[in-house]
Amino acid sequence: LFSQVAVAPRAKLEVTKNADKLKVADPNAAIQRYACTGCGVHMYGRIENTKHPFYGFDFVHTELSKDQGWSAPEFAAFVSSIIESGTPPDQMGAVRARLKELHLEPYDCLSPALMDAVATHIAKASGVLKA
Amino acid sequence: LFSQVAVAPRAKLEVTKNADKLKVADPNAAIQRYACTGCGVHMYGRIENTKHPFYGFDFVHTELSKDQGWSAPEFAAFVSSIIESGTPPDQMGAVRARLKELHLEPYDCLSPALMDAVATHIAKASGVLKA
Numbered sequence: 001l002f003s004q005v006a007v008a009p010r011a012k013l014e015v016t017k018n019a020d021k022l023k024v025a026d027p028n029a030a031i032q033r034y035a036c037t038g039c040g041v042h043m044y045g046r047i048e049n050t051k052h053p054f055y056g057f058d059f060v061h062t063e064l065s066k067d068q069g070w071s072a073p074e075f076a077a078f079v080s081s082i083i084e085s086g087t088p089p090d091q092m093g094a095v096r097a098r099l100k101e102l103h104l105e106p107y108d109c110l111s112p113a114l115m116d117a118v119a120t121h122i123a124k125a126s127g128v129l130k131a
Numbered sequence: 132l133f134s135q136v137a138v139a140p141r142a143k144l145e146v147t148k149n150a151d152k153l154k155v156a157d158p159n160a161a162i163q164r165y166a167c168t169g170c171g172v173h174m175y176g177r178i179e180n181t182k183h184p185f186y187g188f189d190f191v192h193t194e195l196s197k198d199q200g201w202s203a204p205e206f207a208a209f210v211s212s213i214i215e216s217g218t219p220p221d222q223m224g225a226v227r228a229r230l231k232e233l234h235l236e237p238y239d240c241l242s243p244a245l246m247d248a249v250a251t252h253i254a255k256a257s258g259v260l261k262a
Contacts, residue, residue: 079243080246084254085254089260112211115211119211122214123214123217
């Protein structure tokens, strides 16, 4: 139901193998997801819009990796959106309860810290807060 | 910082006085907010798009009413967005703590029940869930 996403500075991300197989899934999306043209798996997402609140960060899909050492997941984001891909609404109570059990606080947007960061970015861009 | 909004079926809402003073603040917004042209206060919001997840509900600003009997507020929505109107980001911890103290769970979008309702509406519109 969920993917697992880690955040890394874009300067620290390097594709070491099979870069020629990667293609942007949707060039019009804010976050350009590089997917494997062979198997369809999404590997990472990159933001090219320098005005985006999260510009400078890449989003790495770690859920399919067999390697150790990835950062542990800290919260669950956009939880209600799994209904849009077919989860029956009456199962959402159980889904949120299980996420809490796993110490992954469920949010229907991003976490408060990230939502505050987005709002701060918007406030600075509009001049409401000092840049 | 926050307004207080109650929800009512549109058929149950009637403007009994000074209807001629009300004007839609932004005709292009999804929720058309009827504001007083005399003092600028927003009285209620109405959705005219029949495909909107909350079509059929009006949103009544109850925070300025002196009358008793309005429904009590149940949660705080779009909390992070107050940064966009100038709240310093370092005060958000205190704001969320105070809302919890008042038993108004703070959310940066809507409550889980409403977010699930929106996602269910989208899933039915797209055909992912049976309408």
